[in-house]
Amino acid sequence: VSARIESDRLRVVLVATRNPLNIGAAARAMSNFGFLHLRVVNPYEPSFREARSAVGASQVLREAEQFHSVADAIADCTLVVGTTSVGRRELQHPVRSLDQAGPLLRKRLASSRVALLFGSEKVGLSNEDLSHCHWLLRVPTRQEHRSLNLAQAVAICLYELSRGGKMPAPGTRSGTARGKKMAASASELERIGALLLDALSASDYFPSASPGHHEEKLRRLIRRLNFSASDAEIWLGMLRKIVWRLEHGGKTAD
């Protein structure tokens, strides 16, 4: 519930965006991560609200607020953070990497509104835009190719913002699937080993006649895999069939 309220306090501000498809794609990412308040400053294309790229996020676009200046767009926010792809050209501002910025943004969102500014595709935020910012945020990209697609930058920032938060994971915690599975018991593994030994013996797999030794090797071999109890059941069934067939003659026995 509190994560909901916090994401409700963020304002994503797109400044002088040229391609309306980028506005739509940004809206989609916002909706994906539960940040629903878009603000648009002087978009190049006034018809951005119809951008088809806003798959599933038409409401975000419809309810987007439009402004004629950055000053107006951020007036009700207590923290204004600009995004930049350049390193530290603007020494006037502290530049934080996104993973450093995340906790700071979340902390502020716990109590008041935060604006996250994204400049135009070509030139980013102007010095005038930047002058409204408390500090700058940079997604760490490769020095040789720094400039992210606008909507991808929005998506990555919002992923990071929702990341730390205990945003309600759908269903239960992921990753439980594996943990949830009961591991096979030693006796099940032992039965797999015994059947495998039978199958291999019937197939003349072992060159020499020292079954004890082979048994140990098979045991270790099987323990190195990680059988769940349910999978062990399946393997036992398969091996039983194979052994039965081996002992009663192949289908194409000659």
Add this chain to the structure above:
Amino acid sequence: VSARIESDRLRVVLVATRNPLNIGAAARAMSNFGFLHLRVVNPYEPSFREARSAVGASQVLREAEQFHSVADAIADCTLVVGTTSVGRRELQHPVRSLDQAGPLLRKRLASSRVALLFGSEKVGLSNEDLSHCHWLLRVPTRQEHRSLNLAQAVAICLYELSRGGKMPAPGTRSGTARGKKMAASASELERIGALLLDALSASDYFPSASPGHHEEKLRRLIRRLNFSASDAEIWLGMLRKIVWRLEHGGKTAD
């Protein structure tokens, strides 16, 4: 330097992508984060290499490898991870959230190749595609609007992968015993699956006649175990012997 080498081991695999602009945008994100090896399986639009959305990443597109099957595209990888937007429909696979997946992927990249699969825009990865995966990865999005834009999903995953920065040294901490050994490659696992299928068919294990379905189930069954490359070799040898015996009549054939 070592982070460079590790990112060099990732293969981003786009399966049956419909919109070439998404391939281009994914290539751009790859270049931004320093993952330069793109593989494309049956793209809807053969002319994807000219996608204008690959701003600054034309080399990634130019050098992209094209395949006719997922099996071929992942053959040289030891870990195959599929991306999904759904919660837990596929109970056959463990589903990990991206932040849980990151360290696991980085650990494996420290020693061998990893494939990260992204399905088509409309339907994602098919069950056949999923059967090649060891586990699944989900970017945690809002339950009400789960489906991410394809290229944004790629961008977010690669951001998370490059995020850790100081990728963990190979063979540290948990699972050393497992990590120490080279994992089996997808093609080795595929051969195990094929031999097992032969053995089971010869043993009348399958009640009905739908081999494709069985193949998928076996593929998943095998991926759930953790075969090392050396153990895979042993299992292949054992299965070969068993299959040969089954096809040439059991010792005690009656």
